[in-house]
Amino acid sequence: xxxxxxxxxxxxxxxxxxxxxxxxxxxxxxxxxxxxxxxxxxxxxxxxxxxxxxxxxxxxxxxxxxxxxxxxxxxxxxxxxxxxxxxxxxxxxxxxxxxxxxxxxxxxxxxxxxxxxxxxxxxxxxxxxxxxxxxxxxxxxxxxxxxxxxxxxxxxxxxxxxxxxxxxxxxxxxxxxxxxxxxxxxxxxxxxxxxxxxxxxxxxxxxxxxxxxxxxxxxxxxxxxxxxxxxxxxxxxxxxxxxxxxxxxxxxxxxxxxxxxxxxxxxxxxx
Amino acid sequence: xxxxxxxxxxxxxxxxxxxxxxxxxxxxxxxxxxxxxxxxxxxxxxxxxxxxxxxxxxxxxxxxxxxxxxxxxxxxxxxxxxxxxxxxxxxxxxxxxxxxxxxxxxxxxxxxxxxxxxxxxxxxxxxxxxxxxxxxxxxxxxxxxxxxxxxxxxxxxxxxxxxxxxxxxxxxxxxxxxxxxxxxxxxxxxxxxxxxxxxxxxxxxxxxxxxxxxxxxxxxxxxxxxxxxxxxxxxxxxxxxxxxxxxxxxxxxxxxxxxxxxxxxxxxxxx
Numbered sequence: 001x002x003x004x005x006x007x008x009x010x011x012x013x014x015x016x017x018x019x020x021x022x023x024x025x026x027x028x029x030x031x032x033x034x035x036x037x038x039x040x041x042x043x044x045x046x047x048x049x050x051x052x053x054x055x056x057x058x059x060x061x062x063x064x065x066x067x068x069x070x071x072x073x074x075x076x077x078x079x080x081x082x083x084x085x086x087x088x089x090x091x092x093x094x095x096x097x098x099x100x101x102x103x104x105x106x107x108x109x110x111x112x113x114x115x116x117x118x119x120x121x122x123x124x125x126x127x128x129x130x131x132x133x134x135x136x137x138x139x140x141x142x143x144x145x146x147x148x149x150x151x152x153x154x155x156x157x158x159x160x161x162x163x164x165x166x167x168x169x170x171x172x173x174x175x176x177x178x179x180x181x182x183x184x185x186x187x188x189x190x191x192x193x194x195x196x197x198x199x200x201x202x203x204x205x206x207x208x209x210x211x212x213x214x215x216x217x218x219x220x221x222x223x224x225x226x227x228x229x230x231x232x233x234x235x236x237x238x239x240x241x242x243x244x245x246x247x248x249x250x251x252x253x254x255x256x257x258x259x260x261x262x263x264x265x266x267x268x269x270x271x
Numbered sequence: 272x273x274x275x276x277x278x279x280x281x282x283x284x285x286x287x288x289x290x291x292x293x294x295x296x297x298x299x300x301x302x303x304x305x306x307x308x309x310x311x312x313x314x315x316x317x318x319x320x321x322x323x324x325x326x327x328x329x330x331x332x333x334x335x336x337x338x339x340x341x342x343x344x345x346x347x348x349x350x351x352x353x354x355x356x357x358x359x360x361x362x363x364x365x366x367x368x369x370x371x372x373x374x375x376x377x378x379x380x381x382x383x384x385x386x387x388x389x390x391x392x393x394x395x396x397x398x399x400x401x402x403x404x405x406x407x408x409x410x411x412x413x414x415x416x417x418x419x420x421x422x423x424x425x426x427x428x429x430x431x432x433x434x435x436x437x438x439x440x441x442x443x444x445x446x447x448x449x450x451x452x453x454x455x456x457x458x459x460x461x462x463x464x465x466x467x468x469x470x471x472x473x474x475x476x477x478x479x480x481x482x483x484x485x486x487x488x489x490x491x492x493x494x495x496x497x498x499x500x501x502x503x504x505x506x507x508x509x510x511x512x513x514x515x516x517x518x519x520x521x522x523x524x525x526x527x528x529x530x531x532x533x534x535x536x537x538x539x540x541x542x
Binding site for chain 1: 276277279281283284286288291292294296297368369384500501502503504507
């Protein structure tokens with residue numbers, strides 16, 4: 001026990017440093033609030049008339065929810081993606097300014113150093129996802145305490161996987177400038193091909209779906225792991241799944257474990 | 272010391288949260304404003320669908336009285352638009368209901384997944400579903416003839432069709448409620464299957480027939496509902512507020528009771 005406590009204190013210290021840095025960083029907080037405003041308030045309301053019913057029975061937008069309700073869980077995932085993946089900036093920063101080297105030469109085992117950093121990044125990303133829940137009233141999404149708890153759990157698991165992914169990216173990118181470009185080329189395509197802003201109607205057969213969307217787009221949506229994260233949150237928040245409900249937790253768990261192990265290998269090689 | 276460490280971060284979180292709370296009170300569309308400007312709430316109903324729409328001036332029907340109360344509460348004049356096409360065809364597209372004709376649809380809509388694909392539903396607490404009309408109150412064995420009068424829009428017809436085939440029954444389609452009752456009363460069919468309110472005006476009891484819920488798995492009972500166009504969030508909120516108030520003060524239950532809609536039916540027992 002006397003050996004474990006100092007290690008846990010070390011993990012806590014690293015976690016706390018990441019949380020304080022993330023919450024004190026006004027730029028990051030503004031980003032966390034501007035994304036939901038842009039995507040839900042402006043885009044959701046802007047496109048809402050095009051997804052409204054005009055003729056009863058007309059097949060135009062067949063998801064049993066409004067466009068704002070459909071978009072709401074996806075915006076949470078977008079906020080988590082940006083915060084988690086951009087967490088890599090903190091890793092690059094620490095590496096550039098020597099903090100990481102100081103920590104790496106400490107008696108703390110490297111897996112625990114990584115765990116502390118990833119938990120810090122995940123908590124910050126979950127916070128950014130959670131603040132979107134404040135807009136539930138605007139989107140007419142009714143939330144029960146159970147739903148909020150389950151959503152926070154799913155958000156944290158997703159944040160953990162994506163933060164590990166961010167660490168993996170950081171170990172391959174040497175500059176802040178390069179990371180900015182690189183992160184956008186990853187986040188936005190993943191977001192747009194996750195059925196976040198357009199539905200793949202679960203009632204349609206594969207042939208019917210391919211008639212609505214090109215087959216390559218359907219394929220990209222189906223192989224995108226973020227699709228299943230969005231689907232999981234839709235299942236929790238608006239009780240709507242486009243894919244079998246077990247896929248979401250399975251994909252997120254695989255992401256969290258797989259990326260953590262890969263990040264561990266990369267982090268172990270850090271000098 | 273702990274407070275000073277967290278202060279900057281907490282101030283940032285509080286600031287973005289307050290901003291999002293303020294934003295969540297913005298109206299997401301103009302539907303309520305448009306109706307208030309015109310001063311009229313247009314509601315499409317079928318000519319008759321007792322006891323929801325009776326066509327009788329003294330007791331106009333549960334749904335008609337409900338929408339009248341909603342219009343009065345919102346300070347609007349109710350304009351009922353009876354449309355013969357409503358309920359006449361199983362495909363709601365053929366009812367030709369458009370925004371130009373009505374702001375709301377009442378009188379015969381069930382809160383089903385199918386209807387929620389086209390409209391935002393506001394359940395009224397009146398229960399409906401598939402019912403079994405029979406002489407002995409039991410389901411017959413395979414090979415028997417079954418009269419079926421398909422319900423109007425919103426029910427899972429494909430599921431019913433599959434279930435009927437699975438039972439090995441001969442299906443005889445009834446043209447109207449009277450024909451269905453006659454088939455069962457004259458022993459041309461062992462049982463009849465239809466929707467609760469389609470059979471409500473028939474003389475089942477006088478013919479010695481019982482009416483009971485179809486309780487098979489996959490045939491969940493639904494509530495009847497008012498339908499608003501998908502995307503008319505602000506109007507939906509206003510109408511929902513009135514219905515919630517009626518639930519709270521007991522006037523909705525009193526209205527249900529007056530039209531004999533408080534009680535349910537018995538379940539149809541297995542053979």
